Amino acid sequence: MASVWFAVVILLSIQQVFAIHRECGEFKNLKNCNDCIRCGGHWCNDPNEVKRCSRDRSDSWCKGKTETLFTATRVEEKGTLLSPKYILQTLEVGSRTSLNFTFPSKTSEQKVTYIVNSTQNSDFQVTKQTYCNGETCTTTIEAAPETTFCAADGKTYEYFNVKVSVGGIEESSEIKFHVPCACGCSEAVEAMSRTCNRRGSYSCGVCTCEEGWVGTFCEEPICEKKRxxxxxxxxxxxxxxxxxxxxxxxxxxxxxxxxxxxxxxxxxxxxxxDICMTINDCEQCLESHLPGPCQDCNFPLFNRPLNQTLLTYKDDFNRKLWVKCNTTINDCNIEYAAMRESNGETFYMIMNSCDPVTGEQVVGGVSLTLPVVLGVIAIAAVAAATAGYVVWKNRTPPMPLTDPMYQNIDAEDCTGENPLYKPPTSSFKNPTYGKW
Structure with missing residues (x-):
């Protein structure tokens, strides 16, 4: 067996230096599909499954609803001297793979180096070992992305590359590992889903509830207080x-x-x-006919004369400011209009009541109550009667029938020529006659 010599040179192209820490020790606590995949687990899309994330799959767990991850089709291309020349394959977080490269060598001391770059961070392991036998050497590359490899904003898959070079050989080999970092279903979000009772978004079998609701299907309200x-x-x-x-x-x-x-x-x-229910509790105020504030109510309540024009006023939302109300007090039906100011002051105007003194009339924008109207009529009647009496008392006395002046009226006293009298016209000629 020939002696082995190797050197390692690692150059990292890091896009994200800091990985977001997540607790991958307890898979049962992972409630998000992306977090489960970043930790190297398997995700179940069934919302009724208690164990949503699992490191190992079994036949009895999440049947037919396991999230399918992106998997690249494995590609391998042979080289002339250093083979294979190119490899593409998927490598999941937490798993490990070994790849062998062969090349000819006339020396037992062959220099082999590799360069690594990644779209994520440096949380992966790459090791190399070279053995030579005769004039053929083999280099084994082992790679394993760690559970902190994928950042929180990682796409459906990320990758890292390993480029292998051998001294004296011009060509090099490249390995490209695709690493799943997110679930495809997480990109298909159903907003205000029926599954979530229209109170949250739904993806990967999980409801993300809007504020104020919790539960698997957003069915439970978060209550600070109850009735x-x-x-x-x-x-x-x-x-x-x-x-x-x-x-x-x-x-x-x-x-x-x-x-x-x-x-x-x-x-x-x-x-x-409503405002009617609130005012109806102040019966003494509704029975009273005195204008102004009512002291027999537990909130600021004011009685004002009826003004029909006010009943047509509306707010910026086209809602009537004055609301018609009614109530019954001591078998008397009272109809009134009510409104409330922004400061809490409440006003009402009596429209109909069993007591006739509550009848009102609006003239020129000024409300005159029935007693005032009747008082004005009474004063006018007294003044007219007084004037008539004075005229009658100061009249000229009539001439007695026995007065000689009354009896000595002769016929000649009844004749005379009226200077204004003119005799009637006996004939008249029409100037337009015969011209038609």
């Missing part, structure tokens, strides 16, 4: 749990309807109670 009363497990129930203005959603919280009349005032923290 505290009887849980509403049926989202179709909307009364009385949500005041008829919403449905009971996740975390047993009411989700108010956004498109109903008065929805701008729905209180999500109070079972979607």
């Amino acid at each position: 505290g009363d009887v849980p509403c497990i049926d989202s179709g129930r909307n009364y009385p749990e949500c005041s008829g203005n919403g449905v009971c959603g996740r975390c047993d919280q009411c989700e108010c309807f956004p498109d109903r009349e008065g929805s701008r005032y729905f209180d999500k923290d109070n079972y979607c109670a």
Whole structure:
């Protein structure tokens, strides 16, 4: 056996110096297909499989749903002196392979070197050993990418090359290893998937839930607080749990309807109670006819005269600012309009009530209540009566029938020529007669 001499020269072309650390010791804790492949495991696309990532495959595990990785077709090309000249093959993370190169040599001390470059980092092993027998030498190259070879942003596959050179021989050999670094299914993401209850994206059999939801199929809400009363497990129930203005959603919280009349005032923290429900609790205020603030309510509530023009006002979202409400107090049906300012102040205007003094009239934008109108009419009537009495009291007394002036009226007193009198026209000639 001839003596063996070898030298190793390694030049690395590193695109990413730092590898992202991942814990590959516990495969059961890997919940991502890409992480599983980077650790050299096998991934199951079945969402109901408890063990999603496994180092070893068995016949009873993940039948028919194992993620298929990219595999390059092995290519080998023979050389003239150094053979093979070119090799292409797939090498998975955590696995190892050995390749032999032969070349003629007239000396037992042959210099063999290799150069390595990679699209990832330096986390791989390459070793070389050369044996010579007579005039033929064989160099064995062993390569193994480590579990930290693939970076987190690695593509479906990355690669590293090993170029082998022999002193005295012009041609060289090249080995290209394709290393799977990601799952193909991870690029086919189904956003807001039905599988994930429309609450997350779905790929590689895994739901990535949106904020506020967890679970295999994003079925479990993350709740900071709950209502505290009887849980509403049926989202179709909307009364009385949500005041008829919403449905009971996740975390047993009411989700108010956004498109109903008065929805701008729905209180999500109070079972979607609307503004009418809130004001109806202040019965003494609704029974009172005094304008201004009401002291018999636990929130700022103001009574103002009815103004029909205000009922047409809308906000920037084309929603009415004033909402029509009604309630019954002591068998009396009260109809009113209500609105709430951004500062929490609430206003209402009585529209109909059993008490006639609540009737109102708007003139020129100023609201006149019924008592004021009646008062004005009464004052006008008194003034008219007083003026009539004064005229009647100061009238000229009538002439008695026995007065000689009344009895001595003769016929001649009743004749005379009226200076304004003209006799009627007896004839008239039409100037247009006969001209038609």
